[in-house]
Amino acid sequence: MTGPYDLSFCIPTYNFADFLPQTLESIVSQADDRVQIVIVDGASTDNTPEVVEQWRQRFPHIKYIRRTARCGVDPDILESVKQADGEYCWLFSADDILAPHAIALIREETRLPWNVWLTNFALCDRDMRRIERHRILAVEEPTSFDWNLPEQRGAYLELAQTTTAFFSFISGIVVRRADWMSVPDQSEFIGSCWIIAAQIFALAPRGLVVRYHPGEALSKRGDNDSFLTQGLIRRLDLSVTGFRRVATHYFGPHSPEARSVSRVLRNEFSPSFLAQQRMRLSTPSDIPVFHRIARNQYSDGNPRERCWGWLLQMPLPVLKALRQLHTWWRGIRSALRRVVGGKAHPETPVASG
DSSP, X not given: OOSSXXXXXXXXXXXXXXXXXXXHHHHHTTOOTTEEEEEEEOOOSSSHHHHHHHHHHHOSOEEEEEOSSOOOHHHHHHHHHHHOOSSEEEEOOTTOEEOTTHHHHHHHXXXXXXXXXXXXXXXXXXXXXXXXXXXXXXXXXXXXXXXXXXXXXXXXXXXXXXXXXGTOOGGGEEEEHHHHHTSOOOGGGTTTTOHHXXXXXXXXXXXXXXXXXXXXXXXXXXXXXXXXXXXXXHHXXXXXXXXXXXXXXXXXXXXXXXXXXXXXXXXXXXXXXXXXXXXXXXXXXXXXXXXXXXXXXXXXXXXXXHHHHHXXXXXXXXXXXXXXXXXXXXXXXXXXXXXXXXXXXXXXXXXXX
């Protein structure tokens, strides 16, 4: 350890004063003098300063940086790491909850050679009632992946289940600060909301070792997506179009990495889900945005997937008719399966006893 802290929690926040106390409680309750909390406040208009000051009285190792104007989440994330003094930085949202013993866990993990640590987590509702375990990689044991070794890099891409595997979720990521800082700020993606993925993708050519922890080291608060302020369609565009652009920029449009990102995006946003969103559109300006989402989502898929992209862009009455036809066919197919499955097979003896 090069300084007084081995671990800094880097927390960007904006108007999360209602949630910040629970987040800080989950960290402070297991922290010691080697833990630092860095909070970058993007000019909140609520009582965030008062909340932070109350917690500084209890835990003095809080560094609070309050901006005079709102800059956005990407600059605040970058600033939080710059302001950190720990050897490792746990990037963390101001409304999520650290699991008990998570600090002890990450200290054990730092004995291994890695520069990005990725953990699974529990998905919860807004009141932090657990719903289910998230999916990241199809791995059940802690595993390290050296992206410099083709076989390990390929295995990682193959095992990825969601975009969280490609560093899309802030609270599940710990980085070795020296490695993060060795990469210049990826200014092209400031404002994209994907600055973490951009920074880590930029680190890959210099040497990226990802350590994956399949256990739930935190709980993610649901129904509190600050990116939904411009509506669901714009949020989908941010994910489908924006995240794909990051992968394409760093690895190329036809690279294994870009193809894996496209695959997991199709897993996360199914044709049925997108069709539902298309039929709910009421704002004319959202229609061309949705068409862009559909094109991007399926442009590099197989012929069947590209067909989905074409169908989703059809006029709404046609799409509704096709959806009704699909629902009708699924019902018929299900009924046929029940009939066939219920038939007795005379050649099969009936057990007695």
